[in-house]
Amino acid sequence: MPRDDGIGASVRRKEDFRFVTGQGSYTDDLNRQGQTYAAFVRSPHAHATLNSVNTSAAAAMDGVVAIFTGQDLLDAEVNGLPCGWQVHSKDGEPMVEPAHPALAQGKVRYVGDAVAVVIAETLGQARAAAEAVEVDYGVLPAVGNMTAAKSGKAQLFEEAPNNQCYDWELGDEAEIDAAMAKAAHVVELPLVNNRLIANPIEPRVAIGDYDTATGEHTLFTTSQNPHVIRLLMGAFVLGLPEHKLRVVAPDVGGGFGTKIFHYAEEAIVTWAAAKVRRPIKWTSDRSEAFMTDAHGRDHETVAKLGLDADGEFLALKVQTDANMGAYLSTFAPAVPTYLYATLLAGQYTTPLVYANVRAWFTNTVPVDAYRGAGRPEATYVIERIVEEAARQIGMDPADLRAKNFISPDAFPYQTPVALEYDSGNYAGTLEMAKQAINYDGFAARQAASKAAGKLRGIGFSAYIEACGIAPSAVVGSLGARAGLYEVANVRVHPTGSVTMHTGTHSHGQGHETTFAQVIAERLGVPIENVDVVHGDTNNIPFGMGTYGSRSLAVGGSALAKALDKVEAKAKKIAAHLMEASDTDVEFKDGQFTIAGTDKSVAFGDVALTAYVPHNFPHDELEPGLEEQAFYDPANFTFPAGCHIAEVEIDPETGTVTLANFVAADDFGNIVNPMIVEGQVHGGIAQGVGQALLEGCVYDEDGQLVTGSYMDYAMPRADNLPNFTVDTQVTPCPHNPLGVKGCGEAGAIAAPAAVMNAVTGALRAAGVTKPIDMPATPSKVWAALHAS
Amino acid sequence: MASVSMTINGKQVSGEVEGRTLLVEFLREHQRLTGTHVGCDTTQCGACTIHMNGEAVKSCTMLAVQADSAEVSTIEGLANGDELHPMQEAFREHHGLQCGFCTPGMIMSATALAKRNPSPSEADVRHWLEGNLCRCTGYHNIVKAVMAGARAMNA
Ligand code: FES
Ligand code: FES
Numbered sequence: 056m057p058r059d060d061g062i063g064a065s066v067r068r069k070e071d072f073r074f075v076t077g078q079g080s081y082t083d084d085l086n087r088q089g090q091t092y093a094a095f096v097r098s099p100h101a102h103a104t105l106n107s108v109n110t111s112a113a114a115a116m117d118g119v120v121a122i123f124t125g126q127d128l129l130d131a132e133v134n135g136l137p138c139g140w141q142v143h144s145k146d147g148e149p150m151v152e153p154a155h156p157a158l159a160q161g162k163v164r165y166v167g168d169a170v171a172v173v174i175a176e177t178l179g180q181a182r183a184a185a186e187a188v189e190v191d192y193g194v195l196p197a198v199g200n201m202t203a204a205k206s207g208k209a210q211l212f213e214e215a216p217n218n219q220c221y222d223w224e225l226g227d228e229a230e231i232d233a234a235m236a237k238a239a240h241v242v243e244l245p246l247v248n249n250r251l252i253a254n255p256i257e258p259r260v261a262i263g264d265y266d267t268a269t270g271e272h273t274l275f276t277t278s279q280n281p282h283v284i285r286l287l288m289g290a291f292v293l294g295l296p297e298h299k300l301r302v303v304a305p306d307v308g309g310g311f312g313t314k315i316f317h318y319a320e321e322a323i324v325t326w327a328a329a330k331v332r333r334p335i336k337w338t339s340d341r342s343e344a345f346m347t348d349a350h351g352r353d354h355e356t357v358a359k360l361g362l363d364a365d366g367e368f369l370a371l372k373v374q375t376d377a378n379m380g381a382y383l384s385t386f387a388p389a390v391p392t393y394l395y396a397t398l399l400a401g402q403y404t405t406p407l408v409y410a411n412v413r414a415w416f417t418n419t420v421p422v423d424a425y426r427g428a429g430r431p432e433a434t435y436v437i438e439r440i441v442e443e444a445a446r447q448i449g450m451d452p453a454d455l456r457a458k459n460f461i462s463p464d465a466f467p468y469q470t471p472v473a474l475e476y477d478s479g480n481y482a483g484t485l486e487m488a489k490q491a492i493n494y495d496g497f498a499a500r501q502a503a504s505k506a507a508g509k510l511r512g513i514g515f516s517a518y519i520e521a522c523g524i525a526p527s528a529v530v531g532s533l534g535a536r537a538g539l540y541e542v543a544n545v546r547v548h549p550t551g552s553v554t555m556h557t558g559t560h561s562h563g564q565g566h567e568t569t570f571a572q573v574i575a576e577r578l579g580v581p582i583e584n585v586d587v588v589h590g591d592t593n594n595i596p597f598g599m600g601t602y603g604s605r606s607l608a609v610g611g612s613a614l615a616k617a618l619d620k621v622e623a624k625a626k627k628i629a630a631h632l633m634e635a636s637d638t639d640v641e642f643k644d645g646q647f648t649i650a651g652t653d654k655s656v657a658f659g660d661v662a663l664t665a666y667v668p669h670n671f672p673h674d675e676l677e678p679g680l681e682e683q684a685f686y687d688p689a690n691f692t693f694p695a696g697c698h699i700a701e702v703e704i705d706p707e708t709g710t711v712t713l714a715n716f717v718a719a720d721d722f723g724n725i726v727n728p729m730i731v732e733g734q735v736h737g738g739i740a741q742g743v744g745q746a747l748l749e750g751c752v753y754d755e756d757g758q759l760v761t762g763s764y765m766d767y768a769m770p771r772a773d774n775l776p777n778f779t780v781d782t783q784v785t786p787c788p789h790n791p792l793g794v795k796g797c798g799e800a801g802a803i804a805a806p807a808a809v810m811n812a813v814t815g816a817l818r819a820a821g822v823t824k825p826i827d828m829p830a831t832p833s834k835v836w837a838a839l840h841a842s
Numbered sequence: 843m844a845s846v847s848m849t850i851n852g853k854q855v856s857g858e859v860e861g862r863t864l865l866v867e868f869l870r871e872h873q874r875l876t877g878t879h880v881g882c883d884t885t886q887c888g889a890c891t892i893h894m895n896g897e898a899v900k901s902c903t904m905l906a907v908q909a910d911s912a913e914v915s916t917i918e919g920l921a922n923g924d925e926l927h928p929m930q931e932a933f934r935e936h937h938g939l940q941c942g943f944c945t946p947g948m949i950m951s952a953t954a955l956a957k958r959n960p961s962p963s964e965a966d967v968r969h970w971l972e973g974n975l976c977r978c979t980g981y982h983n984i985v986k987a988v989m990a991g992a993r994a995m996n997a
Binding site: 071074075083084253257258306311562729733734738763764772775778 | 976
């Protein structure tokens with residue numbers, strides 16, 4: 056009988072007790088003895104020279120402890136924030152990589168760019184003094200979007216004369232043009248992937264502390280990857296050695312990508328705490344979060360799909376402009392290139408794919424990874440143009456997809472854009488989703504809507520993602536400056552309880568439960584006796600953190616490897632106890648046995664023996680039962696599936712109602728179905744948000760128009776329906792748990808499904824010109840009334 | 843400075859605050875009741891929801907002095923030791939939380955709904971939670987949890 060706390064069980068989460076009782080420990084809940092508070096002086100201008108920064112009046116104010124400016128950082132030889140990925144242009148030149156000072160030096164380049172930091176006894180005093188810092192700005196023309204950046208109206212950096220960061224390509228343009236010329240149909244579609252703000256409900260917080268006795272620096276921060284922050288900040292920005300720098304990311308209230316990156320505030324509180332010899336706390340308010348958290352997406356694309364007379368895809372050509380914002384954030388250059396163009400084959404056998412991506416600097420906050428990072432943009436391009444092709448050639452969109460799917464027996468499948476897909480069954484999830492939404496009944500539902508004066512549309516999105524980030528050798532060859540392996544440490548205690556340390560980080564994903572289930576299953580211990588610890592560089596050997604749906608696929612694989620080592624050593628100890636050879640020992644359900652005998656010893660006895668090793672054969676066996684493993688994946692994993700959205704539009708108001716949404720996903724094996732479903736729900740909500748509600752707007756001159764929850768429409772409970780989600784299992788063939796990752800699927804698939812449904816409904820009303828996300832009532836109404 | 847006193851989770855407390863001190867600051871900073879969270883500065887997210895005199899209110903929208911002599915309850919006051927309140931139990935049972943940051947506000951808001959409406963429909967719950975943002979769950983499981991929790995509270 057399967058365990059009720061093992062792999063495959065919907066175990067209720069171990070972490071929930073503390074959260075539902077208000078006992079979570081988030082960064083802002085922490086306070087250090089003698090703590091001071093930081094407030095930042097931020098630029099109100101999108102682009103300006105810093106003529107002077109006069110802090111003397113502010114410094115004399117009540118409670119002010121210190122004020123630092125960009126010049127102080129320069130004098131102290133504090134470096135700028137590093138970028139973790141290098142992309143080369145098609146002419147072989149490296150991307151333009153301007154310095155990214157933690158406090159502006161010489162110029163400010165976006166609204167919110169930090170000019171100075173005020174440290175004071177209370178937050179109120181810090182904020183009041185920040186207002187009193189006199190900054191003389193020489194306001195410059197600014198470029199608030201990519202069109203403006205290309206116009207040359209303003210130039211952000213001397214080294215980027217046309218504001219271009221890189222001009223990159225993948226594939227052979229001449230070959231693709233030749234194939235396109237022979238196609239029976241060529242479908243062309245311009246698409247905008249709207250700029251988004253991740254908006255985890257917990258704003259960012261950073262507390263710096265310095266121990267004068269030991270010289271140890273500590274940073275408490277709202278991060279998805281404390282070791283990455285320690286590496287970037289310690290080695291590149293502040294020049295602090297790891298043994299004197301501890302980074303702690305305690306309970307973190309959602310991340311969605313925007314808490315991956317190393318931010319200026321982290322480096323500043325860490326550095327300044329040692330200067331003032333007091334702890335310093337900085338808590339972002341929501342307005343500051345809108346201005347300073349890295350944003351996501353922001354692509355403009357023209358895609359072309361060539362098909363033969365039977366509807367077979369011949370070639371896909373994609374031209375994309377991607378906004379980098381004012382500086383390069385940690386992962387930014389990789390998002391519209393290696394995490395985007397390499398996915399443009401989608402689930403299809405399209406033999407030729409070409410992408411040209413140009414990245415631009417603009418006077419906006421940096422843009423970087425947001426849930427899905429590159430893969431939602433790729434799915435949006437493919438799935439919108441495939442749906443459009445079906446409409447233009449008059450084929451059922453499901454049939455056109457099925458006709459072009461990579462077949463289940465074609466794996467491993469080498470795509471024309473660098474990746475080798477490991478496994479999949481795309482027809483399976485398409486069918487599953489069609490059944491779930493009752494696709495055959497759509498015509499009747501559409502007729503019923505029509506009778507009620509409404510428009511109804513249905514839209515597919517057959518997505519694929521590359522997850523389990525990442526095989527270090529592959530990403531290294533693509534310009535990543537670090538490997539992306541993971542680490543697990545399993546400590547079996549003398550009485551058989553277990554503490555596991557993981558280098559991944561949970562900020563909602565439920566690792567404390569999922570990883571514990573794997574351990575309970577493998578070691579035969581009850582889940583209550585297992586604790587999973589993450590988030591503190593002092594406890595955990597190393598780790599690359601959580602993003603790219605990597606935690607279970609990479610961190611869980613490291614755990615499986617460490618458990619193999621625990622089992623191997625435990626077998627030796629059991630063999631010693633049973634006076635047998637370890638090769639004869641079998642281990643199942645927490646019992647070691649010798650086949651063909653009635654000898655057996657329990658896991659707990661083995662654990663105790665490991666720590667009280669009387670009579671141990673010390674030449675063969677060390678005391679203790681603790682093992683560690685690093686795991687570097689052989690390949691990415693490739694979760695895939697099909698989501699279908701059905702919408703109803705009120706032509707009177709332009710309001711789009713999401714009538715139904717179904718998801719059929721293939722994440723490989725699943726450890727905790729309840730948690731996986733929750734991840735899918737959350738992703739779908741963010742994808743639907745992108746399609747119908749959310750859009751970050753800067754005006755031409757770089758002023759942030761959507762700077763609060765009043766202007767930036769977040770999905771609320773009454774904007775969404777219940778979702779129907781189901782899974783099919785095609786195990787990942789190259790990791791020990793056979794898992795693929797589930798965290799980003801919803802955000803990747805949903806935008807195209809919803810927009811295909813919206814544009815389908817509009818098309819039935821005679822609107823053939825597609826509209827862009829978000830499909831707000833005013834946009835939909837205008838489209839209907841223009842026709 | 844002004845002095846305030848109020849009952850928080852059944853305990854009489856008092857303190858000296860500045861006139862502009864928000865109730866949520868009083869709870870979090872003065873009383874160290876950090877279960878009540880701050881997610882915005884425009885009264886939009888609901889992470890700070892508590893009960894005052896039995897009604898759900900956003901504690902970021904009130905001054906501490908406005909709560910003088912009130913009965914306040916926060917997420918910390920809901921469970922009975924290790925025994926969860928039925929709404930807390932429903933959130934756990936139905937996986938109505940992921941990162942947990944919105945959760946205290948959601949639960950406080952939900953218990954207020956359940957007092958008015960012992961058996962809310964899905965639409966009732968979605969409408970009621972309009973003032974509480976969650977970025978993690980897509981609301982699906984929160985809605986399930988609130989419906990189940992309301993029934994359990996009124997069973
Ligand atoms: S913190 Fe009170 S509503 Fe957001
Ligand atoms: S559980 Fe994370 S915001 Fe709701």
